[in-house]
Amino acid sequence: MRFLLFILVLSTISCKKEIENKAYNYVEGADIKMFDYNELDSYIKNHPSETLVVNFWATWCAPCIKELPAFEKLGDTYADQDVKILLVSLDFPEQMDHLKAFVAKKELQSEVVFLDDGDANRWIPKVDKNWSGALPATLIIGDKRKRFYEQSFTYGLLESELKYILN
Amino acid sequence: MKTFKILTLLALVVVVSAFAANAVVKSAKSGYSVGDDATDFYLRNVDNSMVSLKDYENAKGFIIIFTCNTCPFSIANEDRIIALDKKYKSLGYPVIAINPNDPHIKPGDSFKSMQQRAREKGFTFPYLLDDGQEVYPKYGATKTPHVYVTQKKQGKNIVKYIGAIDNNTRDAGAVTERYVEDAVDALLAGKSVQVTETKAIGCSIKS
Numbered sequence: 001m002r003f004l005l006f007i008l009v010l011s012t013i014s015c016k017k018e019i020e021n022k023a024y025n026y027v028e029g030a031d032i033k034m035f036d037y038n039e040l041d042s043y044i045k046n047h048p049s050e051t052l053v054v055n056f057w058a059t060w061c062a063p064c065i066k067e068l069p070a071f072e073k074l075g076d077t078y079a080d081q082d083v084k085i086l087l088v089s090l091d092f093p094e095q096m097d098h099l100k101a102f103v104a105k106k107e108l109q110s111e112v113v114f115l116d117d118g119d120a121n122r123w124i125p126k127v128d129k130n131w132s133g134a135l136p137a138t139l140i141i142g143d144k145r146k147r148f149y150e151q152s153f154t155y156g157l158l159e160s161e162l163k164y165i166l167n
Numbered sequence: 168m169k170t171f172k173i174l175t176l177l178a179l180v181v182v183v184s185a186f187a188a189n190a191v192v193k194s195a196k197s198g199y200s201v202g203d204d205a206t207d208f209y210l211r212n213v214d215n216s217m218v219s220l221k222d223y224e225n226a227k228g229f230i231i232i233f234t235c236n237t238c239p240f241s242i243a244n245e246d247r248i249i250a251l252d253k254k255y256k257s258l259g260y261p262v263i264a265i266n267p268n269d270p271h272i273k274p275g276d277s278f279k280s281m282q283q284r285a286r287e288k289g290f291t292f293p294y295l296l297d298d299g300q301e302v303y304p305k306y307g308a309t310k311t312p313h314v315y316v317t318q319k320k321q322g323k324n325i326v327k328y329i330g331a332i333d334n335n336t337r338d339a340g341a342v343t344e345r346y347v348e349d350a351v352d353a354l355l356a357g358k359s360v361q362v363t364e365t366k367a368i369g370c371s372i373k374s
Contacts, residue, residue: 058239060238060239060370061370061371062373063371063373090368092239092243092337118334118335118336118337118338118341119334119335120331120334120336120367121330121331121334121346121365121367122334124366124367125366132310132313132366132369133309133331133366133367133368133369134310134370134371134372135310135368135369135371136371150309150371152371
């Protein structure tokens with residue numbers, strides 16, 4: 001009987017582990033989760049952090065690259081207030097080597113995920129009804145309020161917007 | 168002296184209210200909605216001629232596309248833009264491409280680079296530089312590529328469709344809905360456009 005119980009517990013654990021591992025698809029050879037829009041949406045909704053700063057970017061987008069250090073600094077500065085940065089790459093699927101190399105070279109500390117969903121007209125309005133689709137774009141999601149920005153940020157501007165969401 | 172004071176005060180009121188009015192205009196949604204009359208323009212083409220919509224006396228309307236050399240989404244759409252022009256120019260809806268980017272910010276979008284790109288790809292349509300960047304804000308374009316389909320009506324260019332070329336900007340092979348073609352086909356058939364506005368990821372216009 002004990003033996004049976006042991007087997008049962010063991011199988012439950014291994015099952016659970018399998019589910020955790022299977023829950024995400026990753027960009028090949030990198031710690032970059034790969035989502036379609038629905039998966040990204042559920043990842044954001046179920047994220048454990050209290051405040052999320054979601055930045056839509058791509059390696060080919062010059063103003064996006066320019067503002068990345070501001071997001072990195074924000075994530076570092078506000079880590080103790082449970083603020084997390086999520087960098088959502090909209091690179092093309094055939095540019096994954098470029099994305100991987102970029103993330104490694106810049107030693108990005110924020111989590112980078114890859115949104116692989118070509119039918120953008122379906123999901124852009126779900127991110128925000130006012131988003132035209134231009135990059136860069138940013139969502140700040142707090143526990144009380146949420147704001148969307150179709151613009152570039154300096155660190156000062158980004159911090160003041162975050163403070164508004166936090167307070 | 169008293170008159171002077173009153174006049175100064177009056178001038179101040181005028182200036183302040185002008186600023187206030189300006190602020191209100193800026194916060195409102197800028198650019199065209201479907202049904203608006205789109206402005207004509209006078210812009211330089213890659214062949215050095217000047218192009219306006221009024222030059223096209225026989226056109227029934229236009230497929231106006233804000234696009235550029237450097238944006239990967241624009242590049243991914245070049246062949247589709249050429250195909251649109253080839254299909255619809257003879258039917259009365261030519262493509263007019265406009266590069267809205269400031270070449271000082273994006274050197275790859277200079278007039279010379281535009282000329283090279285048009286030659287390399289064999290553009291069959293005018294490729295204009297929005298010199299001074301006065302045209303794209305009037306239309307309300309925010310990114311490249313960004314399409315406006317207009318129809319001529321009593322000397323006006325009425326906006327009938329705003330948005331993407333189709334439902335998969337990055338991969339032509341995965342397209343299942345062709346928004347611009349559907350819009351122009353409807354106009355040619357004398358019907359109303361079913362999908363009048365769509366969204367797509369694009370590069371923000373460099374200004």
